[in-house]
């Protein structure tokens with residue numbers, strides 16, 4: 171019998187989109203690709219997890235290749251062990267080609283977690299539903315916005331069930347990616363249906379201008395900057411905008427000022443300003459009147475990437491934002507510009523049997 175190849179592709183995501191902290195996510199045309207190959211053999215295994223791991227792509231050199239430490243394979247081993255498989259099929263080779271920059275607010279860790287769950291599902295033929303896969307993702311990446319958008323694609327709203335009443339993971343106590351594995355390597359079998367999502371409309375005219383500073387900001391650090399509670403007026407401010415945003419992006423002809431105002435936020439961006447030089451000026455300066463084509467502007471995920479949604483003049487918008495980073499003190503902040511599409515397809519896994 172021959173071997174099998176599994177091609178897993180997971181999109182980058184931009185979470186929050188202004189007022190939707192831990193709620194909204196957009197999936198983007200930048201990808202994490204994981205190719206796994208299994209070959210049935212009777213030869214004895216030489217490693218505890220039966221897997222060899224290799225990387226190419228963005229910032230890949232610093233990532234752990236030990237399967238118990240690497241976020242993709244650690245997640246896969248967690249899912250496998252919950253379902254009675256202590257290790258990967260022997261032998262499994264995994265090649266990761268990652269194009270999502272790490273620690274930039276483009277959902278690299280969410281994509282890695284989703285890839286790990288799909289990997290386990292594929293190699294052990296677990297037959298998990300998308301809903302069940304989301305449960306596993308949420309036990310590792312405790313906020314649902316990135317993983318829901320990466321899993322299902324498009325413009326996605328999501329929520330976690332009530333933590334205290336239903337035993338779901340603590341959304342306010344995320345386990346930082348790369349943190350030591352829990353006893354026996356996993357946080358326990360997830361309760362069922364702990365995360366729920368809805369795909370929303372997004373006009374095909376909208377594209378994403380991503381300005382990516384060349385420094386990393388760990389999501390855990392950016393979450394630690396948030397206050398423990400909020401004033402009622404700030405919560406109402408965000409709720410009003412979020413309700414409008416859910417529909418405004420889906421209109422065939424987007425209304426720039428409606429969207430621009432609906433992308434304002436008082437829950438996370440104000441508390442993260444000091445971590446991203448240039449962010450206050452960027453948010454205060456550009457609007458649909460002085461920057462034609464612009465619909466709205468926000469911090470992507472926990473940052474430091476800036477996400478501008480636009481329908482025209484993409485390069486000009488990018489140049490204006492980059493110029494603000496360029497003139498920051500101490501030589502400016504180096505940035506990379508990517509013009510991305512909002513992709514409607516989420517994570518995929520294609521299985522191919524080797525030819526004999």
Ligand SMILES: Nc1ncnc2c1ncn2[C@@H]1O[C@H](COP(=O)(O)OP(=O)(O)O)[C@@H](O)[C@H]1O
Nearest residue numbers: 241272273274275277278279282347348388389
């Ligand atoms: N493809 C990957 N393979 C292994 N680990 C990854 C991968 N992508 C992300 N990670 C882990 O996630 C960390 C970044 O997560 P995080 O701080 O949440 O930033 P991001 O905004 O990019 O999700 C990396 O430093 C690394 O530990």
Ligand SMILES: N[C@@H](CCOP(=O)(O)O)C(=O)O
Nearest residue numbers: 185192275276277389471472
């Ligand atoms: N809602 C989260 C989203 C984090 O996204 P990431 O892409 O920065 O991992 C937050 O804002 O903390």
